[in-house]
Amino acid sequence: MSAIAIRVESISKQYKIGVRKYRHDTLRDQLMDGLRSLFRHNGRPQRAGDTIWALKDVSFEVKQGEVIGIIGANGAGKSTLLKILSRITEPTSGRAEIYGRVGSLLEVGTGFDRELTGRENIYLNGAILGMTKREIDRKFDEIVAFSGVEKFIETPIKRYSSGMYVRLAFAVAAHLEPEILIVDEVLAVGDAAFQKKCLGKMQEVAGRGRTVLFVSHNLGAVQNLCERVLVLSHGQMEYLGNTYQGINAYLGTTTVSGNGYVDLSSHPARWPGCLPLLTAVRLLDASGTPKGRFLTGETMRIELTFDPVIPIDHPKFGIGVEDCLGARVFSLTTDLSPSVLPPLRDPCQIICHIQELPLTPGRYTLSLSAGTFENGLMDALGHAVAFDVELGDFFGTGKTEANLGRVLVKSLWERTER
Amino acid sequence: MIRKTALAPPLVAGPTPQSKMTNPLVVIEPRKGLFELDLAAVWQYRELVYFLVWRDVKVRYKQTALGAAWVILQPLMTMAIFTVIFSYFAKIPSDGLPYPVFAYAALLPWNYFSQALSRSGNSMIGNAHLITKVYFPRLIIPLASTFTPAVDLLVSVVPLLGLMIWYGVSPTRGVLVLPLFLLLALVTALSVGLWLSPIHVRYHDVGYVTPFLIQLWMYASPVIYPVSLVPEHWRLLYSFNPMAGVIEGFRWALLGKQSPDFAVMAVSAALVVALLLAGLVFFKHMESSFADIV
Numbered sequence: 001m002s003a004i005a006i007r008v009e010s011i012s013k014q015y016k017i018g019v020r021k022y023r024h025d026t027l028r029d030q031l032m033d034g035l036r037s038l039f040r041h042n043g044r045p046q047r048a049g050d051t052i053w054a055l056k057d058v059s060f061e062v063k064q065g066e067v068i069g070i071i072g073a074n075g076a077g078k079s080t081l082l083k084i085l086s087r088i089t090e091p092t093s094g095r096a097e098i099y100g101r102v103g104s105l106l107e108v109g110t111g112f113d114r115e116l117t118g119r120e121n122i123y124l125n126g127a128i129l130g131m132t133k134r135e136i137d138r139k140f141d142e143i144v145a146f147s148g149v150e151k152f153i154e155t156p157i158k159r160y161s162s163g164m165y166v167r168l169a170f171a172v173a174a175h176l177e178p179e180i181l182i183v184d185e186v187l188a189v190g191d192a193a194f195q196k197k198c199l200g201k202m203q204e205v206a207g208r209g210r211t212v213l214f215v216s217h218n219l220g221a222v223q224n225l226c227e228r229v230l231v232l233s234h235g236q237m238e239y240l241g242n243t244y245q246g247i248n249a250y251l252g253t254t255t256v257s258g259n260g261y262v263d264l265s266s267h268p269a270r271w272p273g274c275l276p277l278l279t280a281v282r283l284l285d286a287s288g289t290p291k292g293r294f295l296t297g298e299t300m301r302i303e304l305t306f307d308p309v310i311p312i313d314h315p316k317f318g319i320g321v322e323d324c325l326g327a328r329v330f331s332l333t334t335d336l337s338p339s340v341l342p343p344l345r346d347p348c349q350i351i352c353h354i355q356e357l358p359l360t361p362g363r364y365t366l367s368l369s370a371g372t373f374e375n376g377l378m379d380a381l382g383h384a385v386a387f388d389v390e391l392g393d394f395f396g397t398g399k400t401e402a403n404l405g406r407v408l409v410k411s412l413w414e415r416t417e418r
Numbered sequence: 419m420i421r422k423t424a425l426a427p428p429l430v431a432g433p434t435p436q437s438k439m440t441n442p443l444v445v446i447e448p449r450k451g452l453f454e455l456d457l458a459a460v461w462q463y464r465e466l467v468y469f470l471v472w473r474d475v476k477v478r479y480k481q482t483a484l485g486a487a488w489v490i491l492q493p494l495m496t497m498a499i500f501t502v503i504f505s506y507f508a509k510i511p512s513d514g515l516p517y518p519v520f521a522y523a524a525l526l527p528w529n530y531f532s533q534a535l536s537r538s539g540n541s542m543i544g545n546a547h548l549i550t551k552v553y554f555p556r557l558i559i560p561l562a563s564t565f566t567p568a569v570d571l572l573v574s575v576v577p578l579l580g581l582m583i584w585y586g587v588s589p590t591r592g593v594l595v596l597p598l599f600l601l602l603a604l605v606t607a608l609s610v611g612l613w614l615s616p617i618h619v620r621y622h623d624v625g626y627v628t629p630f631l632i633q634l635w636m637y638a639s640p641v642i643y644p645v646s647l648v649p650e651h652w653r654l655l656y657s658f659n660p661m662a663g664v665i666e667g668f669r670w671a672l673l674g675k676q677s678p679d680f681a682v683m684a685v686s687a688a689l690v691v692a693l694l695l696a697g698l699v700f701f702k703h704m705e706s707s708f709a710d711i712v
Contacts, residue, residue: 007442015710083709087553090448090706097442102553110551113473115480120473127469128552156480 004099005180005211006062006085011094013055013080013235054080056235057094064099064179067212069226069243071219071250073268076232078215082106082184085213100211103130103178109169114158118149118168121157125172139175146201147171167194174201180211199225217382219247219326248324248363260284260292262385264305264368269381277370277379279347280305283387295392296361296400296408300354302332306370307347314373315341317350322383324363329406358408359389449706455698459555466554470562475569489573493529497522504642513644515673516585522578523672524641524665526571531603531661532632533567538611539628542619546712556705557698560611564604571600578672592671599667602683606660606690612697616704619712640665657682660690 055077062068070078083089085096086104111128112121122143126136136143144150147168149160157165183202199221206212206225216222222229222243229246231239239249260283265276282290286299294300302319318333332352334341341350365383372378391400394408479485497518504510505517512520538560542549545559582588618624639661640648648656656662657679663686666678 084446087444087446088550089709091446093448095445095447098444098446099442101443104553107551111548113477115477116473120476124469124473127466128548128554130463130554133465133469 002063002065004061004097005064005066006099006213007097008058008060008085009095009097010057010059011055011081011084011091011096012053012057013077013084013089014051014092015054016051053235055084055091055232058232058235058237059094060230060237060240062211062213064211065206065209066228067206067214067226069222069229069246070213070215070232071217071222071229071247072232072238075234075268077235078232079106079184080235081232082182082213082215086182098180100179101130102180102182103173103176104182104184105129105173105176106182106184108166108173112157112165112169115156117156118144118147118153118160121168122172125169126175129173129176130178131176143171143175146174146197163194170194170198174198174205178210180213181205182213184215185217217326219250219324223247223325244324247326260290260385260387264381264384267381267384269384271380271382274377274379274381275309277307277309278304278368278381279307281366281368281385283385292386293388293390294357295390296359297356297392297394297396300357302352302354302366304350304352304368304370305347306344306350308344311343311345312372313343315344315350316371316373317341317352318369319352320367320369321359322365322367323406326365326383329359329364356394357389357392358394360404360406360408361389361391363388449703455702456555457557460557460561463554463558466558467562467565470558471565471569474563474566486573489570490577493522493525493574494577496525496529500525500642510643511647513646513675515587515669515675519578519581519585519587519673520644520669521642522581523669524639526574526578527599527603527664527668528636528639528641528661529574530567530571530600531607531664532636533570534564534604534607535610535614535632535635536628537563537566538607539614539618539624541611542615542708542712543622543625549712550709556708557701560608560615560701564608564611568600568604582672587673589672590670590674592667592677594671596668596671599664599671602660602687602690603664605694606664609690609694609697612694612701616701616708619704619708635659635661638662654682658686658689660686663687 058077058081070081072078080089082104083106084091085098086102086106088104088106109125111125113124116124122140123133123136126143127133131139144153147164147170149164149168152160152164157168160168181202202212202214202225212225214222214225226243228241229239229243229250230237231246231250239246262281263279264270264281265279270276282303282305283292283294284290284301284303285294286301288301304317306315306317308315316334318331318335320331321329323329332354363386365386367380367382368384369380370378393400395410479488482488484491500521501518504521505512510517541559541563542556544563548554548559549556614624614628636642638656638659645653645656645662645666660683663678663683666675667683669675670677
């Protein structure tokens, strides 16, 4: 039996939303409030509406050397959990025991100072992450080599490109040598090549018997790296176990499949900063019946309810189809289609026709985006709606088989004489 | 509350770990005790104090034409203005010493103190990006910000030596206890900073109050005037201001002026230590919520 690295016992974290909204941001407000609450027995808010539970009663254990992925929709409590385990914030109740030195990476480049040079920032950032000066001295060359910014190491990082900045920052973090590594969504930055390098480094860390807790929306990376996943939903633990099943459970919780209709007006999967222009999505079959279950080869219509808010002359829409690991299978965009949409003035339905669904059986999700030629992207939602595909007669031959891959393509065969 | 267990087993109720298991390195749970200061953790992170001071010193005069010369120019210019206004115009006496030296010897500890106080009062807000992303003992932040201006102080001693030679003033053996006066100024700034910075996280009003507090404090300290100008019956109360003792101490050690009353200074130092301990408890008490509200 391997030893425990982390034991979490019914950890809960409550936030006072009043504080977050600057209700008590000045002394005067607080004095007034203080007078009112003088006779309350303690400082805890009395009304349930003033607080939210970011985490509620979460318990789990992580064994030493295990790599665990934490997945969940925005606001599910992933970051809060990591913050508690990294000791940045305290739980409201419950407790956790940690057996080993923790290195946490909730952001790359924490404490980087734009005025300082690359060299100086390596030392500063390293010290902030908990390395000693001797440790940094020893690893300095390795860090610089990993970052690939050797030539600019004496340049203030404010002159760095954002890519260089991220590479340097990750290089420092990657050379932390904790027994337990806690990583939040840091791999979402940098170009594809660098992401691959980071993933490689993480795998290396995991391979050396380190315990890793890894939060990511990149389900492919989670599938790749993690032995088990923890699925959080609304602050509660939804699932803990096998990665593949966990990912499916997660996709099941974030998206309402079954009837093929999702109200998007306040959907948690909306990207930050987007306008809620896409207000609903509906999946229909050839006869116009909404449904969440399609057959391979069937006609599928994706109906987006769109409220342009301002008149849009040149609208653009995009739909990405992802498999159960979150990997994009194919994309459908107005840009690449011969169809031309008219200018949009009022709320309307935009319909995308897929003549013969080329997907093999499984669970899929759709990511949606809308924008204009002038303004670019205006609204986007990741994994907004899920649907299931079942075995159908794609080839029109009445024959089919399992394990044909992700996508089916019709083909003709012949033999030519020469 | 987060506790590091070095050798002792965890002092918390809860299921006992299985026999084969070692004790947890860290236990995370809501804070209960009021007096768990966890100063050992601060000691463990002492290198971070060094790096934060180093950062602040390095960054300060980047992209300035005169660079570190500002460390010397600022007190010199203040001294010149004080001399013109308070010595020539207002005819404020300086206990027989040349007013420029008299003022400069006070500006050294005073500038240090006002910098240290305003920096530590703002420190938690200024380092919010660290507090929300990385763990380290939060005490490191106000601590580092009271050390930073000490670097300036050391540099600005140089022109004082020039002034002393120019005016023919020689230091006394009291110079040897100068570090103690500086320590008192540091502890005073830190203990007030420990109160201000947690409040600042919650109420940004502190950002407006602090400069005003520093200004008031300067008028309550013998920076521009000698203590001999304070009416006799106020003198005792006045000397409980630790900065009065510090400034008088600097003038005594450097310029050979009459020494401050060390008995009174000891009392005010004791008060400062009490304020420091209370500040530590207060700071630790507020610490847990920093990352949530900053």
